[in-house]
Amino acid sequence: MIDGKQHTIRFHVDDIMASHVSSLVNNKFADWLNSMYGHWSQVKQTRGSFHHYLAMHFNFRHRGQVRIHMKDYIQSMLDDFPVQFTSKDSIPTPAPRDLHATGTSPKLPPKEAETFHTFVVKALFLCKQARPDIQLAVATLCTRVKDPNQDDWHKLLRRVVFLSETRDNELILSADRLNVIRWFVDTAFAVHPDFKSHTAGAMTLGRGCILNGSHKQKLNTRSSTEAKLVGADDMSQLIFWTKLFMEAQGYEIKHNVLYQDNKNTILLLQNGKSSSTKRTRALNICYFYLTDQIEKGNIEVHYCPTDQMVADYHSKPLQGKPFNFLRRQLLGHDIIPILFPAEDCARQECVGQSDPSIQSQSHIEPHSRKRSSSAHRQHDVQT
Secondary structure: OEOOEOOEEEEEOOEEEEEEOOHHHHHHHHHHHHHHHOOOOOOEEEEOOEEEEOOEEEEOOOOOOEEEEOHHHHHHHHHHOOOOOOOOOOOOOOOOOOOOOOOOOOEOOHHHHHHHHHHHHHHHHHHHHOOHHHHHHHHHHHOOOOOOEHHHHHHHHHHHHHHHHOOOOOEEEEEOOOOEEEEEEEEEOOOOOOOOOEEEEEEEOEEOEEEEEEEEOOOOOOOHHHHHHHHHHHHHHHHHHHHHHHHHOOOOOOEEEEEEOOHHHHHHHHHHHHHOOOOOOOOOHHHHHHHHHHHOOOOEEEEOOHHHOOOHHHHOOOOHHHHHHHHHHHOOOOOOOOOOOHHHOOOOOOOOOOOOOOOEEEEEEOOOOOOOOOOOOOOOOEO
């Protein structure tokens, strides 16, 4: 804490991003780094509204928002991919309807299988950084890297074509209520070839989804209600970690909201074993951990209509209007509506507007990068 405000420093090997409300704090930090390490090589910095960090391009120019893209990374992937595409190649979604099916086509030769593995992993890095809209396709292909077949290769091709067409898309993030965390959790029941279900989750503070999850469940369930209960438990670790993280930044979380589109699941979460029926009686007691957390006030569960369930995007290969509707919300191109009474949460100003506690960004590294000519007036940004 410096001058009553938090100085945050993020490390990734030899790249650093630091932030504080005052630009003078970042100046002193840069001077200190050079005094400690400058005799080996000058520690150079980037200041202003535009930053390149871990293959991501950050744009802080828009008031109250950060816009992130990875156009260069995607272009590098496309250049290295063994199949080149033309402007005639077009695909509306990154995943076909039969995404989870394994098919019976021939196995890929070793060289192609290695290429398949490489580009699935490259996309895994991409979807975790700035392109969550391909996360479902990537998560499913990750289950196939050990034994891919021709069908899997065609699904990879589809995803690469989609990236080729959407390489310029940005992830737009902003926060309008820093005391309210909203989690959307959904499950696709028995969609995998071994009849296991698929868990999906997405978290927002206002615009765009900051944290996303999409993965195959580890056990078989006997109903969609069971699968959704297991899915909520799958996401619980991240849900409570996020609350603790925000509180560590100095924000009192008044509402940690979990949205569900299944009312039977909501009853099980709220009432525990007392709401079990013959179909859910055999569920392990560990999946009622959230019931205890609800009673303690660490989380609350609200109903969300299926057509507004953002996490539905991460659990099923949607097509057409549902795909486009939820994708725009996921990437922050449209606002995610508040689905519980707004008067229950205290209104806070958008990040970067009039909240004096918002930090300025600074990214410092030992490698030379071009200094940004644009100054970030309210929040000094330094890399």
